Amino acid sequence: MGFDLGAPANTALFLYILYSFQKILLPSSSPPKSVPNEFKAGYSWMPKAHPPTVLFKTYTPKTLEPFNGVDGGRILLAIDGTVFDVTAGRNFYGPNGMYGNFAGRDASRGMAKQSFDVEMLTPIDQPLDKLQDLAKDEIENMRGWVEHFTSKYIVCGKLVENDA
Numbered sequence: 001m002g003f004d005l006g007a008p009a010n011t012a013l014f015l016y017i018l019y020s021f022q023k024i025l026l027p028s029s030s031p032p033k034s035v036p037n038e039f040k041a042g043y044s045w046m047p048k049a050h051p052p053t054v055l056f057k058t059y060t061p062k063t064l065e066p067f068n069g070v071d072g073g074r075i076l077l078a079i080d081g082t083v084f085d086v087t088a089g090r091n092f093y094g095p096n097g098m099y100g101n102f103a104g105r106d107a108s109r110g111m112a113k114q115s116f117d118v119e120m121l122t123p124i125d126q127p128l129d130k131l132q133d134l135a136k137d138e139i140e141n142m143r144g145w146v147e148h149f150t151s152k153y154i155v156c157g158k159l160v161e162n163d164a
């Protein structure tokens with residue numbers, strides 16, 4: 001069966017193919033008037049705005065505490081001196097989350113002992129928990145959590161003493 005250019009569907013297809021070839025072989029050479037930042041302007045390489053950045057900072061128990069997510073803002077927590085931005089895990093660490101106790105706090109002891117009891121938390125005006133009484137397997141457990149958090153969340157700072 002031959003190709004019948006007279007058939008309307010074939011004619012339309014043929015014209016479309018011609019048009020497509022013409023677009024590829026002879027692209028429009030007029031440069032854009034302003035720097036495009038949207039795909040519909042023909043480019044997609046220039047983002048509209050800079051993506052949000054996270055600054056690696058030093059936190060103390062007192063400066064970490066406001067990041068408890070109560071006001072709907074960022075949620076940070078520390079384990080073994082490393083501060084993680086766990087905002088993405090708001091379901092876990094937000095005010096109604098199962099692990100909300102850890103939000104804005106040094107969670108090291110709770111992570112080591114696998115407990116979210118409030119006694120696991122050091123008051124924010126006290127020196128940092130040195131964790132010296134912890135057993136080897138508890139320390140290992142805590143380090144396991146550090147690994148989990150490092151691969152899942154953003155490392156955004158380190159925790160130091162209030163007067164450091």
Ligand code: HEM
Binds near residue numbers: 110111113115
């Ligand atoms: C009643 C016992 C518990 C149940 C039923 C439970 C349940 C869960 C579930 C379902 C997850 C989510 C796992 C996932 O989606 O990846 C999870 C994660 C987690 N659990 Fe528990 N848990 C319990 C006890 C504890 C305790 C005592 C701790 C204390 C440290 C704890 C700390 C965590 C942490 C830190 C995560 C990871 C959350 C994250 O990835 O941000 N859990 N748990």
